[in-house]
Amino acid sequence: MDAPDVPRPAPPDDAPEAPGEACRLLDLLLTQPPVGLELRSLLVVDWLLLAEASGRRVPHRLLPSLLMLAEAKSSVAEHLHPAIGTRGRWLQDLTAGGADPRPAMTTDWAELNSADATTELERRRRSNPAAARELLVTHWDTLGARERAAHLATLAANLRADDEELLERALDDTAKSVREVAAALLDRLPESARAVRMAARLRPLLRFKGLLRKQFEIDLPPEPDAAGLRDGIAPAPRSGEPDRLGRLDAIIRGAPLDVWTTAAGRTPAASVALLKGEPRALETIVTTAALRADLDWVRALLDVRTDLRLLNCLPAAEREDTLVRHLRGGTANPWTLVQPLRDMPRPWGRPLAEAVLEQINAKNGGQLATMLADTLPAALPPEAAEQARRLLEHPDADAARRRVLRDAVQYQSFRQSLTEAFQ
Incomplete structure (x- = not known):
């Protein structure tokens, strides 16, 4: 034996x-x-x-x-x-039995199954974007439509201007799924040839109305020609009315944002003010600014819209200042800020922590406290823990709020003991 x-x-x-x-x-x-x-x-x-x-x-x-x-x-x-x-x-x-839990990975990318090939291509894309793109170009003609679409989507990691040639090629692909991925990625390249073409389609649709208080008025686009169809503008359906608003969305997403400032002759913030009567167009601009992380437009849009996508574009310190401004200025429902607060680096700065505790202590703050129950204890800096402790000293019939504040105080107290133990 x-x-x-x-x-x-x-x-x-x-x-x-x-x-x-x-x-x-x-x-x-x-x-x-x-x-x-x-x-x-x-x-x-x-x-x-x-x-x-x-x-x-x-x-x-x-x-x-x-x-x-x-x-x-x-x-x-x-x-x-x-x-x-x-x-x-x-x-x-x-x-673990001494075994490596990761599956063996062949070094030949072309031999991987479809899902593993996409994962590996995305990994390479993050470390060497140009080499990953060239690998995809080399094997492009041997791939099925589903693989071409999935692999092309990996360009979203570190999307660059020199990806445009492959994306333009993909606009002519026989598979609709591939063309849609290419168009979505080109939406993020405002200096591309497609963006220039979309700008030419958008400019004639923009007009002004109002004598004293001017506002943008946006016409709906006409039936797309062959070039428009290639750029991803939807064709007329076989039956029913065409989605002209959807076509307008596609044109706005693809055009550079400076079309709006040039047409208005104003800054991004002033141009946004002219779009109050066009909520759908404004929403599409929000999506576009966030995708491109265009900070001038992100900041202008945050003055009128609290949106997680916009907030996540900001550097951490500026994002925190913006959240404090929205919390204290009453420009946003506090519930809409829960996810941005969860996503902030921890611990928060003292101004943000104090602003959140003020909202929690407000009349209907118990619900906000409950929604932040998994975040607040570690997010509060030590100096804000004393504010939470003082809030606990006041009579409060809201048991959920008291529980969250008590957890925060307990966490901070124990963490202080840990810090002292390692000194």
């Missing part, structure tokens, strides 16, 4: 163990957490990051419990290294 495989001995750890109080707190989080399960995961990640920053590691006796938590919580798994040390990695390999 063959002898059973004996695992190799655990190698020694070079990094020192975390301080005693820090180890005690990690043990508490893993075995008898004083906070809810979601907050526990946040605090365990905080522990791992503090250990990494101080060059310390998890004590060996806590490695099994920590690895079990990491199996259930991907956020914890992402931050295990280097805090689990050499023996932690050894134990990971041992429990």
Whole structure:
């Protein structure tokens, strides 16, 4: 009988163990957490990051419990290294059977199945956009329509002006799905030849009305000619009325935004003000500005519209200032800001944290507090935690709001203990 495989001995750890109080707190989080399960995961990640920053590691006796938590919580798994040390990695390999969980990947891209080829092309696109595009061009004529469309869509990662030649070629593809992908990508290139063609179609449709307070008035486009059909403007249906508004949307998305400022002879902000009577056109401009991350237009549009797509175009610090302005200025329903708040880097700056707490403390703020329950504890900076603590001291019949504020205070208190334990 063959002898059973004996695992190799655990190698020694070079990094020192975390301080005693820090180890005690990690043990508490893993075995008898004083906070809810979601907050526990946040605090365990905080522990791992503090250990990494101080060059310390998890004590060996806590490695099994920590690895079990990491199996259930991907956020914890992402931050295990280097805090689990050499023996932690050894134990990971041992429990995984020493196998590499990733499937073997052939080095010949053309031999991959369709889904894996798209994934690999996107990976290469992020590291070397030109080489990835040339790979696609080389194999273009051997691909099926579905593959051409899926692979072409990977150009969205690091889309560049020199992708235009392939995209123009794809506008003539026999497959509608490929042509639609090409048109959508060209919508993001305002200096392309197609953008010039769309601008020529848009300009004659723009007029002004009003003597004292001028406004844009937009005509609907005519039936597209062959060139218009090639550029992605919808043909007339076989029956029923044509979607002329849809055709206008396509032209607006494809044209440079400076068509509007040139026609108005004004800045983006002043041009936006002239579009109050054209809400559909304004919505299409919002979509276009966000796709192109055109910051001049993004900023102008944010003065009249709170939109996650626009906010995500801004640098983090400016995005935070914009959120504070919208929260305190009452220009947006606070519920519409929940997702942007969740997406902000944490911890928030003090002005944003204070503005959010003011909204939570308002008459109907309990619902906002509940919607931010998974975000607020880690998002509040330490200096704002005292404001949350003061709010808890006031009588409040809203149990949900009190629970969220209490979680935030508990999280901040425990995290402060972690910070001090690693000092």
